[in-house]
Amino acid sequence: MSTLQTEQHGFKAHSDGDWENRAPIQTRSDRFKSTNLADFPEVTGREVNWKFTPVAQLKDLLSGDLQGGVLPSEIGEAEGVTVTTIPMDSELVGRAGIPEDQAAANAWGQAQVAQHILLTSPERQTVTVRRTALTATATAAHTVIETAPQAEGLVIIENTGSANLTENLEIVVGAGSNLTVVSIQEWDADAHHLASHNVTVGRDANLQHIVVSLGGKVVRINPSVHLDEQGANGECYGAYFADAGQHLEHQVYMDHNAPRTRSRVAYKGALQGEGAHAVWIGDVLIRRVAAGTDSYEENRNLTLTEGTRTDSIPNLEIETGDIEGAGHASTTGRFDEEHIFYLQSRGISEDEARKLVVRGFLIDVIQRIGNEQIENRLQQAIEAELEQSVLA
Structure with a gap:
């Protein structure tokens, strides 16, 4: 019996089909993009950008019918700030990027309109966007935040209450x-939010x-920052506290x-309770x-109890030397026992020492906001989390 191999090993198509179109993505910028939901295959949970996400809970946001129109919100007034509603085919839409996943494409196609927030004042202005009136109805939204040349601004989006929301947020600096x-x-606790x-x-x-x-049952926030002009600076910071059964996910992309x-990325999270799950993926x-790029990214996680899960994946691609x-x-x-010992040596109880470490760990990010009222409220929210924790 002849065992002579006459064809190159691996030359034939694999049994899973579509062999010629399944070459792996070589760089983060090659990821497929489209505003058309039909261009994306059905999400199975095996995809590289969905494999950590509980997609079974999100089917309506991924491919179902969504309620579009102006998202119910309260937007504060400030000098040099204009808020308008624009159609999705406006030239103001799509300048910062288009969807890279099915949820974003579904939101794009069904949002119907976008809210455009334009800041033009050279003096720093604060704009607060409060979303408190959403419901469990699957909803799509699109928001464009833009600063004119030389403008200064702080935009705070506060999300509270119930929600089943998938959205695109564009930021043009x-x-x-x-x-x-x-x-x-x-x-x-029952909210779903994909952004x-x-x-x-x-x-x-x-x-x-x-x-x-x-807060939220499943929260997935994916910032993609494109430093498209010489001298651009981008900084991404995050703080999260995952409780039992809660899924908090952040995928950050920094494109030089x-x-x-220049870019800096720093996300910090604490987890407690059975099934608490935090996901952070950082692509640079x-x-x-x-040429002349200066970049650094980091993710730090503090696990407070058994039964939690953290997936933390930093990726760095460099095409120039x-x-x-x-x-x-x-x-x-877990806790650094040297820190705990130091605090105890100053007369602080072990339980209070552990809570102090968590406070300092997360508040380092919150203090960057630059709004004392919001910072104090978030610090109180973290205090409430700690009072309910096993550390209390």
Whole structure:
């Protein structure tokens, strides 16, 4: 019997089909994008960007019918700030990026309209967007936040109450402007919230993007920041506290697409209770054109009890050797006993020492918001979490 092999090993198509189109994505920027839901295959949970997400709980947001229109919210007034409703086919929509996943494409196709928030004042203005009137109805939303050149602003999005929401948030940071956008998730315990935040940062402009996730059954916030002009600076910070049965997920993409750009990414989370699950994926891409880049990303997780799960995956792609620096770090663990011992040596009880460590761990991010009232309220929310924890 002849065993001579006449064909190259691996030359035939695999049994799973579509062999010619299944080449792995070589870089983060190659991920497929479309505003059309039909262009995306059905989500199975095996995809690289969905494999940690409880997709079975999210079928209506991924591919079901959604309620569109103007999202019920209260938007504060400020000098040099205009809020308008624009159609989805407006030239103002799509400048910061288009969907990379099915949930975002479903929201794009059914949002019907977008809210456009434009900040033009050179003096720092604060705009608060309060969302308190959503329901369990599957809902789509689209928001565009934009700063004119040289403008200064702080936009705070407060999410509370019930929700079953999938949305796209676009952020357009004009040349020389400084913008901080804060997204706070304090949803009710049964809420589902999927959000794609696409950002483009102009020449010599600065963006600070802060996510605080405390409430909700399933929360998935994915910021994609594109440093598209020379001298652009992007900073992404996050704080989260996952309780039993709660899934909090953040996928951050920092795209250096111009010379002498700078980025910092730092997310910190605490977890307690059976089934508490936190996911953080950090992608940094330094393109060939991004000479002089300075970049660093990190994720730190503090597990307070048994039965929690953390998935923390930093990724760094560098296409040029002409950079100032780039690095990443990820840690997950229990309390540092040296810190606890030090506090106890100062007369603080062990339980209070552990709570102090958690406070300091998370408040380091919250203090970056730059609004004392919001910072104090979030610190109180963390205190409430700690009072209900096993540390109390």
